[in-house]
Amino acid sequence: MSIQKKVGILGGxxxxxxxxxxxPNLDIYVAVLDPDKDAPAKYLCHHFVQGSFSxxxxxxxxxxxxxxxxxxxxxxxxxxxxxxxxxxxxxxxQPEIIELIQDKGLQKQFYQNNSILTSPFVLLNDTTDxxxxxxxxxxxxxxxRKAGYDGKGVKRIEHNSIDAKEALSGPTVLExxxxxQVEIAVITASNGEGxxxxxxxxxxxxxxxxxxxxxxxxxxxxxxxxxxxxxxxxKELTLKLGIRGLLAVEMFVTHEGEILxxxxxxxxxxxxxxxxxxxxxxxxxxxxxxxxxxxxxxPQTTSVSCMVNVLGxxxxxxxxxxxxxxxxxxxxxxxxxxxxxxxxxxxRKMGHVTLCGDSRNELKIxxxxxxxxLRVISN
Amino acid sequence: MSIQKKVGILGGxxxxxxxxxxxPNLDIYVAVLDPDKDAPAKYLCHHFVQGSFSxxxxxxxxxxxxxxxxxxxxxxxxxxxxxxxxxxxxxxxQPEIIELIQDKGLQKQFYQNNSILTSPFVLLNDTTDxxxxxxxxxxxxxxxRKAGYDGKGVKRIEHNSIDAKEALSGPTVLExxxxxQVEIAVITASNGEGxxxxxxxxxxxxxxxxxxxxxxxxxxxxxxxxxxxxxxxxKELTLKLGIRGLLAVEMFVTHEGEILxxxxxxxxxxxxxxxxxxxxxxxxxxxxxxxxxxxxxxPQTTSVSCMVNVLGxxxxxxxxxxxxxxxxxxxxxxxxxxxxxxxxxxxRKMGHVTLCGDSRNELKIxxxxxxxxLRVISN
Numbered sequence: 001m002s003i004q005k006k007v008g009i010l011g012g013x014x015x016x017x018x019x020x021x022x023x024p025n026l027d028i029y030v031a032v033l034d035p036d037k038d039a040p041a042k043y044l045c046h047h048f049v050q051g052s053f054s055x056x057x058x059x060x061x062x063x064x065x066x067x068x069x070x071x072x073x074x075x076x077x078x079x080x081x082x083x084x085x086x087x088x089x090x091x092x093x094q095p096e097i098i099e100l101i102q103d104k105g106l107q108k109q110f111y112q113n114n115s116i117l118t119s120p121f122v123l124l125n126d127t128t129d130x131x132x133x134x135x136x137x138x139x140x141x142x143x144x145r146k147a148g149y150d151g152k153g154v155k156r157i158e159h160n161s162i163d164a165k166e167a168l169s170g171p172t173v174l175e176x177x178x179x180x181q182v183e184i185a186v187i188t189a190s191n192g193e194g195x196x197x198x199x200x201x202x203x204x205x206x207x208x209x210x211x212x213x214x215x216x217x218x219x220x221x222x223x224x225x226x227x228x229x230x231x232x233x234x235k236e237l238t239l240k241l242g243i244r245g246l247l248a249v250e251m252f253v254t255h256e257g258e259i260l261x262x263x264x265x266x267x268x269x270x271x272x273x274x275x276x277x278x279x280x281x282x283x284x285x286x287x288x289x290x291x292x293x294x295x296x297x298x299p300q301t302t303s304v305s306c307m308v309n310v311l312g313x314x315x316x317x318x319x320x321x322x323x324x325x326x327x328x329x330x331x332x333x334x335x336x337x338x339x340x341x342x343x344x345x346x347x348r349k350m351g352h353v354t355l356c357g358d359s360r361n362e363l364k365i366x367x368x369x370x371x372x373x374l375r376v377i378s379n
Numbered sequence: 380m381s382i383q384k385k386v387g388i389l390g391g392x393x394x395x396x397x398x399x400x401x402x403p404n405l406d407i408y409v410a411v412l413d414p415d416k417d418a419p420a421k422y423l424c425h426h427f428v429q430g431s432f433s434x435x436x437x438x439x440x441x442x443x444x445x446x447x448x449x450x451x452x453x454x455x456x457x458x459x460x461x462x463x464x465x466x467x468x469x470x471x472x473q474p475e476i477i478e479l480i481q482d483k484g485l486q487k488q489f490y491q492n493n494s495i496l497t498s499p500f501v502l503l504n505d506t507t508d509x510x511x512x513x514x515x516x517x518x519x520x521x522x523x524r525k526a527g528y529d530g531k532g533v534k535r536i537e538h539n540s541i542d543a544k545e546a547l548s549g550p551t552v553l554e555x556x557x558x559x560q561v562e563i564a565v566i567t568a569s570n571g572e573g574x575x576x577x578x579x580x581x582x583x584x585x586x587x588x589x590x591x592x593x594x595x596x597x598x599x600x601x602x603x604x605x606x607x608x609x610x611x612x613x614k615e616l617t618l619k620l621g622i623r624g625l626l627a628v629e630m631f632v633t634h635e636g637e638i639l640x641x642x643x644x645x646x647x648x649x650x651x652x653x654x655x656x657x658x659x660x661x662x663x664x665x666x667x668x669x670x671x672x673x674x675x676x677x678p679q680t681t682s683v684s685c686m687v688n689v690l691g692x693x694x695x696x697x698x699x700x701x702x703x704x705x706x707x708x709x710x711x712x713x714x715x716x717x718x719x720x721x722x723x724x725x726x727r728k729m730g731h732v733t734l735c736g737d738s739r740n741e742l743k744i745x746x747x748x749x750x751x752x753l754r755v756i757s758n
Contacts, residue, residue: 002701002717021400024423026704027717044403046422280712280735295709302681322381325405330674333659338381338406356659 002027003292005090008066010053012039014339014349015072015268018276020044022284028292033062040340041072056080063089070245070291072267074102075147092192092291093245093266100241101266105145105173111261114240116233118261119252120176127164130174135160139177142168154211178260180252184220185271186234187283189290192244197296198234199283201227202271204250207311212347215367216271216307217360218278222253229259237264245290246283248272270309274354277335278305303333303356306363308370310336310351312344316377320344324373331366333357336374343378350376381406382671384469387445389432391418393718393728394451394647397655399423401663407671412441419719420451435459442468449624449670451646453481454526471571471670472624472645479620480645484524484552490640493619495612497640498631499555506543509553514539518556521547533590557639559631563599564650565613566662568669571623576675577613578662580606581650583629586690591726594746595650595686596739597657601632608638616643624669625662627651649688653733656714657684682712682735685742687749689715689730691723695756699723703752710745712736715753722757729755 003026009016012034020041023030031047032039042048047065051058053073059080063069068090069081081095100106111118122133124142133140138160144153155168156177183206187199201220204213220227234249241247248269250262272283279299289296312320319342328336338351353370357363382405388395391413399420402409410426411418421427426444430437432452438459442448447469448460460474479485490497501512503521512519517539523532534547535556562585566578580599583592599606613628620626627648629641651662658678668675691699698721707715717730732749736742 002704017403021403024396024400024719025714025716027719040403043425044423289708295705297709297711300711325381326674329668330676332676332679335404337404340403340406 003029005029005067005292006031006065007291008033008062008069009041009045009072010059010062010069010076011072012036012041012045012048013072014040014337014351016041017044017339018273018284018337019072019268019287022282023288025285026288028288029066031062031065033058038342053077060084068092068291070267070287071098074098074266076102078102090291093243093247097241097243098266101264102147103145104143104263105171107264108173108175110241114237116237116240116261117259119178122174124172124174126171127167127169130157130160130162130164130167133160133174137174137176141175141177142172143175144168145171145173178252178262179255180260181255182222182253183250183262184222184230184253185248185250185269186230187246187248187269187272187275187286188234188238189246189283189286189296190238190244191290191293191296193293195296196235196238197286197298198231199272199275199279199286199299200301201230202274204271207347212309212311212349213270214309214311214371216274217363218274218305218307219301221360223257226253226257226259233259233261237261244293246272246287270349270352271307273337273352274305274307275299276337277333277354277356278303304359304363305357306355306360306367308353308355308367309349310338310353310374310376312346312348312350312376314346317345318343318378320350321377321379323375323377327373328353328370331355331370334366334370344376382408384408384446384671385410385444386670387412387441387448388420388424389438389441389448389450389455390452391415391420391424391427392451393419393716393730395420396423396718397652397663397716398451398647398666401661402667404664405667407667408445410441410444412437417721432456439463447471447670449666450477453477453645455481457481469670472622472626476620476622477645480643481526482524483522483642484550486643487552487554489620493616495616495619495640496638498557501553503551503553505550506546506548509536509539509541509543509546512539512553516553516555520554520556521551522554523547524550524552557631557633557641559639560634561601561632562629562641563601563609563632564627564629564648565609566625566627566648566651566654566665567613567617568625568662568665568675569617569623570669570672570675572672574675575614575617576665576677577610578651578654578658578665578678579680580609581653583650586726591688591690591728592649593688593690593750595653596742597653597684597686598680600739602636605632605636605638612638612640616640623672625651625666649728649731650686652716652731653684653686654678655716656712656733656735657682683738683742684736685734685739685746687732687734687746688728689717689732689753689755691725691727691729691755693725696724697722697757699729700756700758702754702756706752707732707749710734710749713745713749723755 063084207214442463
């Protein structure tokens with residue numbers, strides 16, 4: 001091995017899979033822990049352990065196999081990571097940062113305490129608290145404090161008179177809806193050796209029905225002053241957290257050009273996939289460098305790029321079948337990435353396609369064609 | 380699986396490794412056969428079989444596990460492949476083409492029979508035949524007809540009065556040395572559905588001592604007319620062979636601008652590695668498309684690129700250790716690819732580094748720095 005440290009990843013989904021496609025370039029030994037015996041990353045690692053990354057004993061024992069533990073999902077057992085760290089294992093991102101980020105309420109309080117602009121919010125212990133919120137706080141988004149992702153655990157609420165049965169139960173954070181012009185993201189990397197870099201600003205386009213990102217654009221076409229502000233916010237957040245690894249910072253840009261932090265993730269992120277083909281270095285290559293304390297370089301775009309999520313089609317659940325791949329492969333500078341999931345479900349992320357080109361207009365047409373022809377159904 | 384056919388690769392070296400880094404994007408099931416239990420491609424495949432790819436029974440049994448068999452090295456058991464093909468398995472490239480190419484004597488005869496320009500040659504049964512060759516045929520290169528690669532099985536001979544003990548024994552082909560300005564290569568792909576494409580012309584720069592390629596340049600700076608001729612020769616050869624898969628065609632460009640075919644290889648090739656970062660599609664992605672009968676697209680360069688082989692340093696044999704990787708990672712648009720070999724030997728290919736940039740001059744300086752700082756030694 002070129003890299004002497006053995007690395008373990010908690011989680012073996014598509015992010016782990018893409019980390020593993022990159023890892024051989026530096027000859028990194030990687031073990032993976034995932035509950036799914038058919039996890040997308042399973043066959044690409046040196047050693048796979050089937051088990052729950054939220055179980056203390058499982059994570060603790062998995063940690064014994066390696067020198068450095070990292071994550072591709074934040075819903076992991078923090079106590080096990082803290083114990084591993086106290087016993088001399090390296091854990092990046094650091095357990096206390098993952099712990100903060102895995103709770104959307106703590107995330108919001110962190111922004112507030114560190115003077116980082118974010119939308120107004122209220123913490124709710126349960127649905128009964130809803131009625132205590134001022135009517136003019138609505139419309140708002142109610143989010144489960146823990147374990148929500150990909151549009152799950154998020155509910156738009158129009159008014160506090162909502163039937164409590166319609167709302168999300170348990171501890172949640174209620175966020176005032178932001179009237180924004182666009183949602184953007186900046187991914188940063190920090191290597192614990194003083195280097196902090198940021199990837200180009202990306203713009204997200206949503207599928208309203210699924211509340212999932214449908215298309216991502218790079219570079220952003222926002223005024224340079226706003227982009228600079230976004231880089232500044234993301235880097236400040238990175239430094240204030242003191243994270244080593246990647247930090248994906250999702251932000252709202254208001255109509256007034258103000259930037260509000262929405263959510264953060266301490267790992268490779270869906271909004272950074274097109275860095276594989278559209279940047280001089282990918283978020284996956286950067287993740288390895290960051291957690292291993294290797295030199296970071298500033299990523300530059302190499303073309304205009306667009307990332308399209310490949311989602312399971314509504315109405316289909318079961319063994320996956322792809323239609324239209326032939327047409328996609330006929331298009332130049334179009335890069336499919338399938339995640340190897342055996343089972344499709346409505347709106348499940350089954351893969352993504354990156355398109356590179358000279359202009360956003362060109363890619364609007366091409367990506368629409370990809371979204372039209374590439375279908376994920378089941379037999 | 381998106382691709383319904385299971386694929387088996389004979390050979391699990393660095394070419395197999397890079398094929399496997401690409402395979403997940405189309406969700407291809409891949410099994411690998413290699414004699415080395417630590418083969419570079421081993422841990423990246425779905426199923427690994429340790430065994431000899433030159434043994435009939437081993438290859439035949441391995442073939443039973445999959446639907447389509449391909450290669451990353453041409454020194455494989457042809458009879459087993461022919462039997463598998465006759466029993467309904469797909470084999471690409473086709474066994475009879477691998478058989479022709481694995482014999483450097485048959486290769487030369489094929490060029491001659493198909494009016495493809497190549498250097499003058501003589502077939503020798505053994506060293507005793509040397510004396511029968513006219514003195515004005517020398518200097519010449521003597522090559523073992525089978526199993527020679529990477530500078531092994533090749534000997535430069537100045538005169539037919541050479542001591543027979545100095546020459547290569549067994550059946551060889553003696554090729555008149557060509558007084559050339561540059562050695563180039565074009566990799567083609569053919570998908571069996573009528574599509575034949577070719578990658579941009581690359582130029583090779585040799586390490587004289589090891590008779591190994593040291594730097595590869597893309598795109599070529601030769602006059603367009605010569606490059607067009609090179610594409611034409613490579614595509615003609617592809618069509619005349621009727622190969623399905625990749626064909627790497629190494630050619631000499633004489634001082635008069637004439638193109639002579641040197642050698643061919645029916646697989647991904649060392650001269651095509653920089654297509655990963657320097658082209659709109661890599662040779663590895665193209666190989667999968669070609670053998671699976673999927674659409675091919677014409678590759679375009681995305682920047683000037685240079686590939687540097689990372690070779691084991693003279694005087695070191697044993698467990699590998701890399702020096703200077705930190706300095707390499709500090710350079711922007713520089714992409715190391717380590718092959719994961721545990722043991723280094725003098726001039727063994729341990730990896731490669733691709734550099735991208737705006738001009739050859741810029742990359743000459745950067746690549747010299749890489750070659751200077753990156754050292755492969757052993758403890």
